[in-house]
Amino acid sequence: MPVKRFLITIAIFSLFVFNTAAAWAKEPDTPELTLKQAVEMALKNSTTVKNGQYSIEQAYETRKLSSQKLQSVPVGPSESSVTRFFYSLQQADLNWQVARKSYTVLEDSVEYATHQAYTGILQAQEKVNTCEKALRSSERQRLVAVASYKVGIINQLSMEQTEASLASAKDSYEEAIKALDDAYQKFNYVVGLWPEDRPKLTEVPSFEKLSVIDLNNYIERKLEENPSLWEKEKNVEIAKTALDTFDPTDPSEPYKSKEINVDKKILEAADAKEQARKALRTLYYTIGQLEEQYPVNVQNVKVAEESLRIAKLKYEIGMATSTDVAVEETALAKAKQQLLNMICQHDVLKLAFSKPWAYGL
Numbered sequence: 001m002p003v004k005r006f007l008i009t010i011a012i013f014s015l016f017v018f019n020t021a022a023a024w025a026k027e028p029d030t031p032e033l034t035l036k037q038a039v040e041m042a043l044k045n046s047t048t049v050k051n052g053q054y055s056i057e058q059a060y061e062t063r064k065l066s067s068q069k070l071q072s073v074p075v076g077p078s079e080s081s082v083t084r085f086f087y088s089l090q091q092a093d094l095n096w097q098v099a100r101k102s103y104t105v106l107e108d109s110v111e112y113a114t115h116q117a118y119t120g121i122l123q124a125q126e127k128v129n130t131c132e133k134a135l136r137s138s139e140r141q142r143l144v145a146v147a148s149y150k151v152g153i154i155n156q157l158s159m160e161q162t163e164a165s166l167a168s169a170k171d172s173y174e175e176a177i178k179a180l181d182d183a184y185q186k187f188n189y190v191v192g193l194w195p196e197d198r199p200k201l202t203e204v205p206s207f208e209k210l211s212v213i214d215l216n217n218y219i220e221r222k223l224e225e226n227p228s229l230w231e232k233e234k235n236v237e238i239a240k241t242a243l244d245t246f247d248p249t250d251p252s253e254p255y256k257s258k259e260i261n262v263d264k265k266i267l268e269a270a271d272a273k274e275q276a277r278k279a280l281r282t283l284y285y286t287i288g289q290l291e292e293q294y295p296v297n298v299q300n301v302k303v304a305e306e307s308l309r310i311a312k313l314k315y316e317i318g319m320a321t322s323t324d325v326a327v328e329e330t331a332l333a334k335a336k337q338q339l340l341n342m343i344c345q346h347d348v349l350k351l352a353f354s355k356p357w358a359y360g361l
Contacts, residue, residue, distance in 0.1 A: 029197040035118050038191050038201075042114040045192030049110060052103040059096040066092040090241065094234050101227035108358035110190075115351055117187035119344035121201055124176070124183040126340050130333040131173040137326035138162075138169040144323055204340075205347035207294055210287050219280045223273055226357050232269040239265040279361045283353050290346040297339040304332035 033041075043049055066089040145162040148154045185195050193199060212218050223229055239262045246255050308328040314320035352359035 029193065030200050031193075031197075032200045032202050033191075034203045035115065035201075035205075038118050038187075038199075039111050039114045041191040041193075042110050043107060045190070046106070046110050049103075049106050052099070052106040055099045056096070056103055059092070059099040063089070063092040063096045086245070087238075087242065090238055094231075094238065097234070098227070098231050101230060105227050105357050108355045112348075112351055112355065112358040114187075114190050115348055117183070117190050118201060118203075119205060119348060120183045121180070121187055122204060123337075123341055123344055124180040126333075126337045128173070128176045128180050130330070130337045131169070131176040133326070133330045133333045135166075135169040135173045137323070137330045138166040140323040140326050142166045144321075205343055207343050207346065208350075209291050210284075210350055210353065212284070215281070215284060219277055219284075222280060222356055223276055226276060226361075228357060229269070229273050229276060232265070232272050236262070236265040236269050276356065276361050280353070280356055283349060283356070283359075283361070287346060287349050287353060290342055290349070293342055294346070297335070297342050300335045301332070301339055304328070304335040308332050 066085070069085045069088070142162050142165075145154060145159055149156075149159045184198060187193075187199070188195055188197055191199075239258070243255075243258045243262055246258055248255070308325070308331070311320050311325045311328040315322065315325050352361075
């Protein structure tokens with residue numbers, strides 16, 4: 001190949017690669033999002049929710065076909081040739097109902113995941129702010145330490161401890177930045193944004209106590225609403241129907257086996273309900289513990305704010321240094337971070353308590 005043609009080919013190829021890379025490159029978007037908007041985006045973006053819709057349609061078509069094949073409904077002991085189509089319809093009908101209820105679970109699970117991811121960013125941002133203030137405070141303390149070391153006020157060991165504190169603060173700050181990037185990526189994946197996008201979250205959860213008048217009644221109502229527990233109860237009904245319509249001429253399965261199967265299904269349903277009942281009660285008490293911590297955290301913030309105010313006043317009249325102010329600013333940031341973490345955790349657990357199936361209970 002002549003040199004000139006070779007150079008032209010290389011130039012064209014380079015231009016193609018550059019344009020392709022430029023096409024893929026993208027400036028981060030910063031859309032403002034409330035929690036409600038984020039949930040709406042997540043539901044539209046979720047392939048799991050879309051598949052849930054298909055599952056409903058698919059189960060309905062199967063149920064319709066099974067209904068067409070059924071000629072009569074067996075009453076009492078019946079031949080297997082009669083019961084086979086009846087059981088098929090029963091199972092198809094159950095699958096259809098399960099698909100519809102599962103769809104609700106899928107939507108609620110997406111809402112819960114979005115809630116977690118949304119508050120996760122808020123918490124990560126607050127941690128970055130706290131770590132940044134701690135780093136600035138450590139830097140000031142190091143400057144003071146260097147000056148003090150030079151004139152012999154502090155020894156080598158104190159200087160090394162100050163350097164170690166600064167290094168630790170730098171590490172914590174870098175880790176917080178990485179954690180924030182990870183929180184953004186998790187959120188962006190859920191709502192369908194690009195990984196590099198940095199949405200502005202405009203809603204911070206407020207603290208509102210959980211209100212439950214009668215805990216026992218509330219838990220039992222949630223157990224009745226739980227699609228997973230409902231399915232297990234339906235399996236008991238199917239097992240009982242299989243026993244009632246037992247065909248004594250069918251050698252494939254003995255009557256005693258069907259009796260045992262009914263007992264197994266009853267036990268499974270009862271055990272699942274009891275486990276869910278215990279888990280809900282535990283969740284309720286966990287929320288209560290957080291609510292007890294709230295006034296303490298609020299008071300810690302107020303104390304930190306007052307300490308910072310006093311430190312600034314002292315600095316203005318020469319009774320405190322900028323390092324003293326930085327220390328109090330860090331203390332306030334930590335107190336605010338602890339309060340926000342508690343509020344976010346409380347908010348997410350309240351959602352789990354209202355829709356426990358989304359939480360996995």
